[in-house]
Amino acid sequence: MSIASRTSGRLATYAGRTQAAIRLAASRRDSFGVFAGVTVGYLLIYLWAIQHLRIRRDVEAGIVWAAEPTTAMMRRTGPASWDTVALIDTGVVRLLFSPINTGIGFALAVLVGVSIALTYLALVQPRACGMGASSGFLAAIPALVGGSACCVPVVALVLGIQLTGTMMTMFAWALPVAVAMLVGSILYIGGKIDVNAVNAVG
Amino acid sequence: MATPSRRSILATAATVGFGTVAGCLGDSGQSALTDETNPAGDVEPALTVDISETAGGSGPPVVDRTLPRDYEFGALVDAAQSGGPPQDGIPSIDSPSFNDADSPPAGLGEASPVFGVDIEGDVRAYPQYILVWHEIVNDIVGDESVAVTYCPLTGTAQGFYRGNVTFGVSGQLINSNLVMFDRATESWWPQMLAEGIQGPHENDTLEEFQIVWTTWERWKAEYPDTLVLNENTGAARNYGADPYGSYDPVNGYYEDDNTLFPPLQTDDRFPPKEVVIGTRNQDGASCINKDQLREERIIEGSLDGIGYTCVYDEALDTGYVYRNPDEVAVRTAGAEYEVDDSSYAADALPLPREIGYDAMWFAWFGYYPSTEVLA
Numbered sequence: 001m002s003i004a005s006r007t008s009g010r011l012a013t014y015a016g017r018t019q020a021a022i023r024l025a026a027s028r029r030d031s032f033g034v035f036a037g038v039t040v041g042y043l044l045i046y047l048w049a050i051q052h053l054r055i056r057r058d059v060e061a062g063i064v065w066a067a068e069p070t071t072a073m074m075r076r077t078g079p080a081s082w083d084t085v086a087l088i089d090t091g092v093v094r095l096l097f098s099p100i101n102t103g104i105g106f107a108l109a110v111l112v113g114v115s116i117a118l119t120y121l122a123l124v125q126p127r128a129c130g131m132g133a134s135s136g137f138l139a140a141i142p143a144l145v146g147g148s149a150c151c152v153p154v155v156a157l158v159l160g161i162q163l164t165g166t167m168m169t170m171f172a173w174a175l176p177v178a179v180a181m182l183v184g185s186i187l188y189i190g191g192k193i194d195v196n197a198v199n200a201v202g
Numbered sequence: 203m204a205t206p207s208r209r210s211i212l213a214t215a216a217t218v219g220f221g222t223v224a225g226c227l228g229d230s231g232q233s234a235l236t237d238e239t240n241p242a243g244d245v246e247p248a249l250t251v252d253i254s255e256t257a258g259g260s261g262p263p264v265v266d267r268t269l270p271r272d273y274e275f276g277a278l279v280d281a282a283q284s285g286g287p288p289q290d291g292i293p294s295i296d297s298p299s300f301n302d303a304d305s306p307p308a309g310l311g312e313a314s315p316v317f318g319v320d321i322e323g324d325v326r327a328y329p330q331y332i333l334v335w336h337e338i339v340n341d342i343v344g345d346e347s348v349a350v351t352y353c354p355l356t357g358t359a360q361g362f363y364r365g366n367v368t369f370g371v372s373g374q375l376i377n378s379n380l381v382m383f384d385r386a387t388e389s390w391w392p393q394m395l396a397e398g399i400q401g402p403h404e405n406d407t408l409e410e411f412q413i414v415w416t417t418w419e420r421w422k423a424e425y426p427d428t429l430v431l432n433e434n435t436g437a438a439r440n441y442g443a444d445p446y447g448s449y450d451p452v453n454g455y456y457e458d459d460n461t462l463f464p465p466l467q468t469d470d471r472f473p474p475k476e477v478v479i480g481t482r483n484q485d486g487a488s489c490i491n492k493d494q495l496r497e498e499r500i501i502e503g504s505l506d507g508i509g510y511t512c513v514y515d516e517a518l519d520t521g522y523v524y525r526n527p528d529e530v531a532v533r534t535a536g537a538e539y540e541v542d543d544s545s546y547a548a549d550a551l552p553l554p555r556e557i558g559y560d561a562m563w564f565a566w567f568g569y570y571p572s573t574e575v576l577a
Contacts (some may be wrong), residue, residue: 005435051443051445052438053442054443056440056443058440058442058551059308059442064438065296065438066436066437066438067436067437068436072437075290075291075293076286076287076288076291077287077292078286078287078291079286083293083437083438084292084438084439085564086438087438087439087440094440095285096439096440097438098436130523131524155460156462157446157447157454157455159459160460162461162462162463162464163282163283163462163463164464165283165284168283168284168286197206198526
């Protein structure tokens with residue numbers, strides 16, 4: 001058997017086990033709760049990281065639309081970010097709404113949610129999962145960096161670093177790298193979960 | 203371009219949806235929703251400028267003017283680096299809207315910085331807290347098509363005549379400074395240099411006009427009939443939250459010694475963010491320390507053998523630079539200045555006045571390492 005076919009076979013096995021693990025996570029109240037909580041929480045953190053969500057008690061509730069929302073929606077403001085179409089104030093929080101950025105944030109949040117929910121299942125199964133337990137959390141961090149690539153100078157300001165062309169390029173690649181890491185971590189953790197063993201405990 | 207439309211939110215949806223968000227962020231306050239939506243207010247704008255009639259053309263007007271060049275333009279182009287956003291990723295304001303002085307945008311504090319412009323008696327103030335999100339306002343002031351520009355990273359506000367074209371933000375930075383592009387030819391125009399360094403307008407020079415960096419309180423006291431730019435910019439931005447820090451009080455990037463991008467050259471005569479008033483012309487580049495000018499009110503020096511006199515305007519907390527080849531004596535006379543037994547306001551001495559602008563020392567020296575420091 002060639003290396004390629006062996007790798008493909010292993011991937012298929014991991015994918016099959018991950019699929020089963022995701023179905024299990026969705027069917028259990030505890031793991032689904034973890035998924036939902038992490039997804040919502042991560043989305044909020046992501047929106048905060050890209051400066052779309054802020055506490056603003058000094059402005060009245062209301063909404064202001066960009067002059068040309070469709071044009072604004074498609075206007076890139078960074079390597080992986082697009083412009084906002086509306087400014088939504090509640091009197092407590094201010095949300096700058098960008099459909100594409102929110103969509104990216106939601107997709108990342110779902111991946112992080114799945115990753116953490118599977119990590120949770122791995123932890124509650126009888127055998128400890130080793131590195132798999134932390135890889136979901138670690139994979140979530142580059143996603144935040146990738147999201148904030150639109151605001152690189154601001155990130156640099158917070159970190160107190162001076163930016164070079166190489167660093168700017170690295171920031172531009174942060175989002176696709178994060179997605180790859182998240183998918184990889186889901187396959188890795190999902191492949192380690194013995195669905196039958198978890199069911200026996202659960 | 204149309205002005206932003208405004209709508210009220212459905213109270214139920216907002217209360218349920220955003221109340222949840224607020225709860226997640228650990229803040230339980232919730233104010234009543236109103237029909238009015240923008241902190242810029244519910245005030246009918248005094249003026250909304252339509253620049254569409256001036257759009258087009260083959261580039262901005264250029265002037266025959268000699269400025270010091272400390273670098274080959276090719277080297278400057280090589281030194282350009284992306285600041286993050288792509289071309290026009292930071293949207294210029296192309297349909298500026300203004301309020302009267304007695305109904306300024308709500309985010310404008312008394313001590314907030316504004317960039318003041320007076321062209322043929324048409325007086326306007328451009329708040330820094332709005333321009334930090336846009337960097338360029340394409341406007342018509344006193345029947346002149348102009349661009350009011352601001353770079354937060356170098357602390358420079360400069361005015362240019364733009365003719366029938368508009369300027370945009372290229373997304374490139376050189377020496378941390380905004381690189382503008384004109385939308386007719388896409389030539390690159392670094393703001394501080396006022397010269398084309400790449401494209402059809404390479405080696406051309408823009409015509410500038412004086413902008414005064416002052417505070418809202420000082421500007422409106424001096425010009426009660428001024429108009430002030432409001433937040434109806436056509437873009438949805440978190441006005442009132444400066445991504446780099448604050449000028450009132452001064453903190454963040456505007457205060458510390460860190461630069462986000464490496465300067466072209468450095469010099470430790472002043473701290474990197476010390477404000478200098480820079481001037482450049484056929485004689486070369488020179489600058490004065492603004493704090494020193496506040497204290498001494500008059501600073502004199504020479505550049506390439508030509509005398510220069512700088513005077514402080516206490517009302518606006520700004521300085522003016524005069525070329526003084528005959529080395530005419532200038533003395534203080536109360537709040538004004540005495541020249542040949544007559545008194546003059548700081549901005550009206552009987553000497554040729556040069557365009558000067560505030561800049562952070564690191565940025566000024568980075569572009570003009572040959573600068574003389576007048577002291």
